Amino acid sequence: MQIDTVVRSHNRFALNDEETAEVSRADRDHYTHAWPSFRSAAQTESLVVTGGEGAYVFDAAGRRYLDGMGGLWCVNMGYGRDEICDAVAEQMRRLPYYNPTDGLANVPAVRLAEKIASLAPGELNHVFFTCGGSTANDSAVRLVQFYQSVRRKPDKRFIITRLRAYHGSTIMTASMGGNPRERSPHLRYVTDIIRQVSCPNPYRRPDGMSESEFCDFLVDELRATILELGPENVAALFAEPILGSGGVIVPPDGYNFRTWQLCKEYDILYVADEVITAFGRLGHFFASKDMFGIEPDIITFAKGITSGYQPLGGFVFSDSIHKVLVEAEPQAPFVNGYTYTGHPAACAAALANIALMEREDICTHVRSEGLYFEKKMRELADLPMVGDIRGSHFMICIESVQDRSTKEPFSSSVGVGDLIARNAGQLGLIVRPLGSMNIISPPLVLSHSQIDEFARLMREAIVVTQDQLIASGDRRIT
Numbered sequence: 001m002q003i004d005t006v007v008r009s010h011n012r013f014a015l016n017d018e019e020t021a022e023v024s025r026a027d028r029d030h031y032t033h034a035w036p037s038f039r040s041a042a043q044t045e046s047l048v049v050t051g052g053e054g055a056y057v058f059d060a061a062g063r064r065y066l067d068g069m070g071g072l073w074c075v076n077m078g079y080g081r082d083e084i085c086d087a088v089a090e091q092m093r094r095l096p097y098y099n100p101t102d103g104l105a106n107v108p109a110v111r112l113a114e115k116i117a118s119l120a121p122g123e124l125n126h127v128f129f130t131c132g133g134s135t136a137n138d139s140a141v142r143l144v145q146f147y148q149s150v151r152r153k154p155d156k157r158f159i160i161t162r163l164r165a166y167h168g169s170t171i172m173t174a175s176m177g178g179n180p181r182e183r184s185p186h187l188r189y190v191t192d193i194i195r196q197v198s199c200p201n202p203y204r205r206p207d208g209m210s211e212s213e214f215c216d217f218l219v220d221e222l223r224a225t226i227l228e229l230g231p232e233n234v235a236a237l238f239a240e241p242i243l244g245s246g247g248v249i250v251p252p253d254g255y256n257f258r259t260w261q262l263c264k265e266y267d268i269l270y271v272a273d274e275v276i277t278a279f280g281r282l283g284h285f286f287a288s289k290d291m292f293g294i295e296p297d298i299i300t301f302a303k304g305i306t307s308g309y310q311p312l313g314g315f316v317f318s319d320s321i322h323k324v325l326v327e328a329e330p331q332a333p334f335v336n337g338y339t340y341t342g343h344p345a346a347c348a349a350a351l352a353n354i355a356l357m358e359r360e361d362i363c364t365h366v367r368s369e370g371l372y373f374e375k376k377m378r379e380l381a382d383l384p385m386v387g388d389i390r391g392s393h394f395m396i397c398i399e400s401v402q403d404r405s406t407k408e409p410f411s412s413s414v415g416v417g418d419l420i421a422r423n424a425g426q427l428g429l430i431v432r433p434l435g436s437m438n439i440i441s442p443p444l445v446l447s448h449s450q451i452d453e454f455a456r457l458m459r460e461a462i463v464v465t466q467d468q469l470i471a472s473g474d475r476r477i478t
């Protein structure tokens with residue numbers, strides 16, 4: 001099968017050849033990327049993204065791509081939204097920054113905290129802002145420890161997380177992560193207070209186990225872990241409602257609810273990491289209560305809160321926690337904060353973004369078009385190389401396998417996720433490779449016809465990859 005000609009649209013975002021060469025040189029010589037692999041970065045050319053409009057981004061040559069990554073799970077309302085840009089510019093002219101420490105406040109931070117409290121479930125009414133998702137989870141760990149200690153349970157210090165979880169890239173949150181690919185043998189992690197339990201991935205459950213037996217197994221394992229550590233030593237469980245970077249893992253039915261109940265039974269805080277799932281990706285401002293029926297003690301958020309227009313994260317915590325902290329003051333101040341806590345321009349971006357989400361009723365759109373997207377992606381399951389398609393609404397993973405009947409994975413040397421991503425890129429579609437998986441998290445504003453276009457390009461990219469692997473001779477795909 002031939003790859004279609006790449007969609008080209010010379011546009012206002014294109015750079016001339018000289019500028020393009022200059023940017024590429026400076027990129028290689030000076031710009032250290034996130035998760036850099038130093039030698040290959042020096043050898044490969046980056047895709048330089050120069051602009052965006054709606055669900056599309058453009059590169060320096062003026063090529064247009066449907067953005068299947070939503071930036072990085074964050075550009076929920078799409079590119080080029082003047083309402084957000086104007087709100088940020090206006091706030092920066094009025095007050096670009098002011099000190100966020102006790103006794104000082106700025107208007108957008110206060111208004112945003114109130115707005116989040118109104119959107120969050122139950123008694124979650126108190127908001128702390130950080131610079132992104134990692135710092136949100138890092139500070140939430142600190143809040144958990146502080147809370148347990150001031151209520152005279154200082155031994156409650158263990159944090160439980162799951163294998164394949166991703167909670168961030170500070171040293172604490174990286175230590176909480178459960179993805180072996182994210183663990184470097186050259187770095188030291190926090191190990192004494194973190195314990196991990198199994199990944200709730202139904203596709204990779206033990207042979208012969210039904211999905212509901214798998215759920216029982218996971219809940220029993222969590223209970224056994226709590227009892228082994230001693231409930232009096234366990235501070236919190238941190239859990240993404242759907243694990244994102246670990247491969248869009250949707251736990252078995254009832255798992256989130258039952259693990260939340262278990263935490264309540266043993267007086268353990270439940271922290272929902274909604275850095276990806278909040279702000280519309282699953283059709284709700286917060287997914288915990290609306291999709292899974294749980295009311296966490298703390299929800300962490302970032303990404304979609306500003307649709308990526310400004311860096312911002314934070315967490316919202318319960319009245320019950322707050323009451324304990326208020327009663328502990330002033331003997332024990334909570335030592336935690338950042339220069340950019342409640343940054344006025346970032347909070348103004350979030351307020352404008354949320355107003356836009358409400359005005360365009362994006363959650364309703366996601367609950368209908370997101371389901372259509374999920375359906376179109378699931379149709380790709382007829383391709384021989386596709387082992388599993390999982391996810392929900394605009395949060396999808398396609399896992400490729402060598403053999404569908406045994407679920408035998410491709411050898412990592414094949415780089416199947418990279419091949420698919422590269423072929424998709426040639427066709428004008430950006431999807432994220434992750435080992436043998438491709439992760440998909442487009443802007444939520446995708447229209448019906450753009451979803452059809454997305455599905456067509458995705459199918460073509462997988463078919464081309466299959467053909468290439470078969471043609472290379474040494475790959476069997478059954």
Ligand SMILES: Cc1ncc(COP(=O)(O)O)c(C=O)c1O
Binds near residue numbers: 137273
């Ligand atoms: C579930 C989850 N938590 C935390 C983070 C870390 O967020 P950030 O990269 O903004 O620090 C991410 C990032 O992808 C995430 O997916």
